[in-house]
Amino acid sequence: FEYDAPSMKTPVPGPKSQELKKQLGEIQNVGAINFFCNYEESRGNYLVDADGNRMLDLYTQISSVPIGYNHPALMKAVTNPNNLSAFVNRPALGILPPENFPEKLIETLLSVAPSGMTRLQTMACGSCSNENAFKSMFIWYRVSVLACSYVCLFKQAPGCPDLSILSFMGGFHGRTLGCLATTHSKVIHKLDIPSLDWPIAPFPRLQYPLEEFARENSQEEARCLEEVEDLIVKWRQKGKPVAGVVVEPIQAEGGDNHASSDFFIKLRNIARKHGCAFHADEVQTGGGATGKFWAHEHWGTDDPADIVSFSKKMLSGGYYHTDELQPDKVRLTRGALSPTPPPVLCVFEPQGYRIFNTWMGDPSKNLFLSEVLNIIRRENLLEEVTRSGKALLQGLYELQTQYPHLLSRARGQGTFCAIDARDDVTRDNLLLKTRDKGVLLGGCGERSIRFRPALVFKEHHAHQFLNIFNDVLAEY
Amino acid sequence: FEYDAPSMKTPVPGPKSQELKKQLGEIQNVGAINFFCNYEESRGNYLVDADGNRMLDLYTQISSVPIGYNHPALMKAVTNPNNLSAFVNRPALGILPPENFPEKLIETLLSVAPSGMTRLQTMACGSCSNENAFKSMFIWYRVSVLACSYVCLFKQAPGCPDLSILSFMGGFHGRTLGCLATTHSKVIHKLDIPSLDWPIAPFPRLQYPLEEFARENSQEEARCLEEVEDLIVKWRQKGKPVAGVVVEPIQAEGGDNHASSDFFIKLRNIARKHGCAFHADEVQTGGGATGKFWAHEHWGTDDPADIVSFSKKMLSGGYYHTDELQPDKVRLTRGALSPTPPPVLCVFEPQGYRIFNTWMGDPSKNLFLSEVLNIIRRENLLEEVTRSGKALLQGLYELQTQYPHLLSRARGQGTFCAIDARDDVTRDNLLLKTRDKGVLLGGCGERSIRFRPALVFKEHHAHQFLNIFNDVLAEY
Numbered sequence: 001f002e003y004d005a006p007s008m009k010t011p012v013p014g015p016k017s018q019e020l021k022k023q024l025g026e027i028q029n030v031g032a033i034n035f036f037c038n039y040e041e042s043r044g045n046y047l048v049d050a051d052g053n054r055m056l057d058l059y060t061q062i063s064s065v066p067i068g069y070n071h072p073a074l075m076k077a078v079t080n081p082n083n084l085s086a087f088v089n090r091p092a093l094g095i096l097p098p099e100n101f102p103e104k105l106i107e108t109l110l111s112v113a114p115s116g117m118t119r120l121q122t123m124a125c126g127s128c129s130n131e132n133a134f135k136s137m138f139i140w141y142r143v144s145v146l147a148c149s150y151v152c153l154f155k156q157a158p159g160c161p162d163l164s165i166l167s168f169m170g171g172f173h174g175r176t177l178g179c180l181a182t183t184h185s186k187v188i189h190k191l192d193i194p195s196l197d198w199p200i201a202p203f204p205r206l207q208y209p210l211e212e213f214a215r216e217n218s219q220e221e222a223r224c225l226e227e228v229e230d231l232i233v234k235w236r237q238k239g240k241p242v243a244g245v246v247v248e249p250i251q252a253e254g255g256d257n258h259a260s261s262d263f264f265i266k267l268r269n270i271a272r273k274h275g276c277a278f279h280a281d282e283v284q285t286g287g288g289a290t291g292k293f294w295a296h297e298h299w300g301t302d303d304p305a306d307i308v309s310f311s312k313k314m315l316s317g318g319y320y321h322t323d324e325l326q327p328d329k330v331r332l333t334r335g336a337l338s339p340t341p342p343p344v345l346c347v348f349e350p351q352g353y354r355i356f357n358t359w360m361g362d363p364s365k366n367l368f369l370s371e372v373l374n375i376i377r378r379e380n381l382l383e384e385v386t387r388s389g390k391a392l393l394q395g396l397y398e399l400q401t402q403y404p405h406l407l408s409r410a411r412g413q414g415t416f417c418a419i420d421a422r423d424d425v426t427r428d429n430l431l432l433k434t435r436d437k438g439v440l441l442g443g444c445g446e447r448s449i450r451f452r453p454a455l456v457f458k459e460h461h462a463h464q465f466l467n468i469f470n471d472v473l474a475e476y
Numbered sequence: 477f478e479y480d481a482p483s484m485k486t487p488v489p490g491p492k493s494q495e496l497k498k499q500l501g502e503i504q505n506v507g508a509i510n511f512f513c514n515y516e517e518s519r520g521n522y523l524v525d526a527d528g529n530r531m532l533d534l535y536t537q538i539s540s541v542p543i544g545y546n547h548p549a550l551m552k553a554v555t556n557p558n559n560l561s562a563f564v565n566r567p568a569l570g571i572l573p574p575e576n577f578p579e580k581l582i583e584t585l586l587s588v589a590p591s592g593m594t595r596l597q598t599m600a601c602g603s604c605s606n607e608n609a610f611k612s613m614f615i616w617y618r619v620s621v622l623a624c625s626y627v628c629l630f631k632q633a634p635g636c637p638d639l640s641i642l643s644f645m646g647g648f649h650g651r652t653l654g655c656l657a658t659t660h661s662k663v664i665h666k667l668d669i670p671s672l673d674w675p676i677a678p679f680p681r682l683q684y685p686l687e688e689f690a691r692e693n694s695q696e697e698a699r700c701l702e703e704v705e706d707l708i709v710k711w712r713q714k715g716k717p718v719a720g721v722v723v724e725p726i727q728a729e730g731g732d733n734h735a736s737s738d739f740f741i742k743l744r745n746i747a748r749k750h751g752c753a754f755h756a757d758e759v760q761t762g763g764g765a766t767g768k769f770w771a772h773e774h775w776g777t778d779d780p781a782d783i784v785s786f787s788k789k790m791l792s793g794g795y796y797h798t799d800e801l802q803p804d805k806v807r808l809t810r811g812a813l814s815p816t817p818p819p820v821l822c823v824f825e826p827q828g829y830r831i832f833n834t835w836m837g838d839p840s841k842n843l844f845l846s847e848v849l850n851i852i853r854r855e856n857l858l859e860e861v862t863r864s865g866k867a868l869l870q871g872l873y874e875l876q877t878q879y880p881h882l883l884s885r886a887r888g889q890g891t892f893c894a895i896d897a898r899d900d901v902t903r904d905n906l907l908l909k910t911r912d913k914g915v916l917l918g919g920c921g922e923r924s925i926r927f928r929p930a931l932v933f934k935e936h937h938a939h940q941f942l943n944i945f946n947d948v949l950a951e952y
């Protein structure tokens with residue numbers, strides 16, 4: 001089914017891509033376009049471009065392709081007559097779900113629910129997942145901690161209280177205004193856009209390989225945790241209490257910054273101690289690339305978070321959460337315990353419209369997810385990812401030993417790997433040269449190269465990449 | 477192809493829907509669920525529920541179904557082997573678009589571009605469309621009016637300046653944090669969620685039928701416009717200048733509030749006079765339901781707005797805009813004219829990543845849109861909408877004359893109609909009773925009933941509804 005190897009006909013972008021870029025440039029900004037693709041001809045790990053170049057894809061549409069291009073199981077899902085209606089009739093899920101909706105959720109998204117999370121809200125992309133996860137935390141905090149809510153359509157407290165979300169330097173949680181207020185990975189994302197006065201904590205800047213710098217790293221993590229606690233107190237005193245703490249298990253866009261399980265467990269405890277919800281953003285880390293279905297499983301705790309958001313490889317979006325964060329449950333379970341005046345939320349309108357939008361997800365994407373989960377199980381893809389990830393990381397270690405003037409800080413979990421180049425110019429050059437030899441990579445952070453292959457990336461693909469990369473480095 | 481008439485077997489929700497609601501309630505909040513649907517069995521204007529009830533649908537998934545359920549042209553689009561790859565391989569459109577992307581855009585979205593708008597940004601839903609439209613206006617304003625931008629990753633000006641968007645009381649533009657700051661239709665949408673200090677102008681509260689109250693209405697509109705101008709000045713003085721004014725051509729969620737063409741044209745001129753961009757939010761009004769493809773076409777101007785956002789009936793989302801609002805163009809066309817210091821935006825990173833996310837839309841939805849546009853043209857659906865809308869509104873006028881103690885303020889454009897009930901309880905009762913007789917309607921505002929049929933809603937469907945509604949009113 002798949003191709004054997006890259007096959008390059010032109011430099012990338014080739015003449016056809018350049019022509020198309022000019023054409024599209026008449027319609028929209030094309031500053032970020034790499035090249036145009038022939039998706040029909042792409043297969044598995046190989047992406048084919050408009051000029052007929054075939055590349056081994058280790059970037060997979062910003063980490064959003066779970067089992068490669070044109071997987072036969074997905075093709076079959078489209079042509080299955082039973083699925084036709086799901087493609088053609090997109091429902092307003094929040095008011096008129098299809099009759100098989102509960103069953104489909106149980107079969108798909110709930111079958112991979114994180115530990116301790118029985119509740120699930122579907123959404124359509126990473127941004128609406130995080131925006132609504134934030135809203136859930138605000139609503140929860142409001143009732144559980146502030147104890148009551150009055151009518152207020154406008155901006156004054158207590159209707160729209162000055163609550164905040166604590167996020168981390170280098171974090172990325174999306175680009176809509178609420179998400180953007182917690183995103184601090186690159187200048188250009190935030191430039192010119194108004195923001196909110198929410199606290200930003202330092203994220204540990206660790207040394208790699210982690211095992212070799214255990215003492216230094218644990219000091220660095222302690223420093224950051226202390227700062228988190230200080231910020232929570234400071235923002236409470238400011239009158240903008242922190243309703244939730246949001247963090248990625250591995251900071252992805254911000255440069256593949258890792259932290260230890262110990263860090264995350266302590267962070268979750270600090271959040272709990274101060275009455276803040278704890279939100280693990282698994283939009284990029286979720287879906288298997290770290291060798292576990294969720295990256296937080298590496299923390300080894302059965303109470304990892306209050307809320308876990310997802311998208312990308314999960315093909316649509318949404319978030320899981322604990323019982324306690326359900327808007328109507330909050331009122332029942334915590335409201336009664338709180339001081340006067342009693343919660344009066346319910347008198348206005350059904351709670352059901354608090355987390356709501358027109359589509360609330362897309363059941364046609366869940367059909368594909370159902371197939372993806374089958375394939376992951378049937379083909380033991382998480383084990384495969386662990387195996388090919390090991391080969392990839394081992395190869396990166398060897399290359400950084402061989403080319404210490406060019407590469408450093410190889411790191412990774414599963415195939416979710418990265419390595420740093422000497423500087424941003426070198427990084428960008430390496431990306432382009434490797435692409436011209438038939439491997440598609442992505443950058444992240446200031447000077448990192450990130451690896452985000454699909455879950456069908458095998459050991460031999462790792463070696464194929466490492467050989468090509470070695471050639472590029474040798475010539476550099 | 478279609479059914480002839482409603483056919484009711486049980487009250488709605490029937491036992492099967494109730495059972496499913498209980499099941500889904502274990503997983504998520506079901507406060508907003510009406511009933512569960514059998515989309516396979518639904519056809520054209522008729523929605524079939526899990527209990528086998530068949531209803532004439534005048535609400536169409538919150539106005540998001542353009543040409544009815546299971547339209548043969550859409551079914552064919554799914555089974556067309558040429559389309560398979562578009563369903564299976566969702567690209568990161570901003571970096572790796574399919575080779576047919578420019579051509580498909582020209583064929584579909586650009587073929588219905590509003591007057592004066594040559595540029596188009598695709599998105600995935602109404603919220604990301606509006607969030608990014610706001611961002612475009614901020615970026616534009618920043619360069620064109622404030623003249624320069626410095627590096628600033630965090631919150632202090634000038635990197636993230638205190639800019640604002642002016643919106644209207646009763647307006648609805650979505651529920652993510654940026655959109656929500658401009659949404660003022662219902663208390664519950666905003667409760668407990670932090671907001672931004674942005675100005676909110678009164679929207680004209682007109683008397684209907686509009687022709688009969690021309691003098692009063694024009695006074696009311698003048699009052700609101702004056703207030704808009706005052707707010708723009710006030711917020712500028714506050715140091716939070718208004719970068720853009722956002723308005724719906726008909727306020728939909730807020731209660732189907734209309735205003736005259738004169739109002740919108742004057743509003744656009746006020747925005748221009750003060751250097752603010754003008755954004756027409758056509759998420760609910762766009763796509764043909766008013767009898768024109770865009771509701772702003774009723775204004776009769778060839779320069780209706782700087783930016784027009786859409787979603788729902790357009791099946792994905794996005795916004796059109798004028799050349800001037802293109803981030804990179806702004807710098808070229810206006811930057812040079814502005815005072816010191818010169819714009820330095822471009823030195824950091826490609827402009828292409830300023831309006832960006834993983835998917836940037838969904839080409840598989842555009843395949844359906846292409847079919848929808850064909851059907852609209854081939855079957856002259858805009859004329860049909862005008863015709864059936866006239867029958868519907870005429871019928872509503874007659875009913876409000878017949879039942880003046882129950883109904884008032886019938887209004888509409890095309891089939892985008894509404895009527896007010898005596899109070900919210902009456903409205904809610906009428907909706908339920910009408911549903912049990914086989915017609916699905918929606919509420920909006922405090923006590924309005926809104927009509928949002930698909931574009932394939934014909935005169936005889938209008939009469940079918942009017943007869944049933946008349947029975948309900950007679951029994952009430």
Ligand code: FES
Nearest residue numbers: 125128600601604
């Ligand atoms: S914000 Fe997620 S699809 Fe629009």
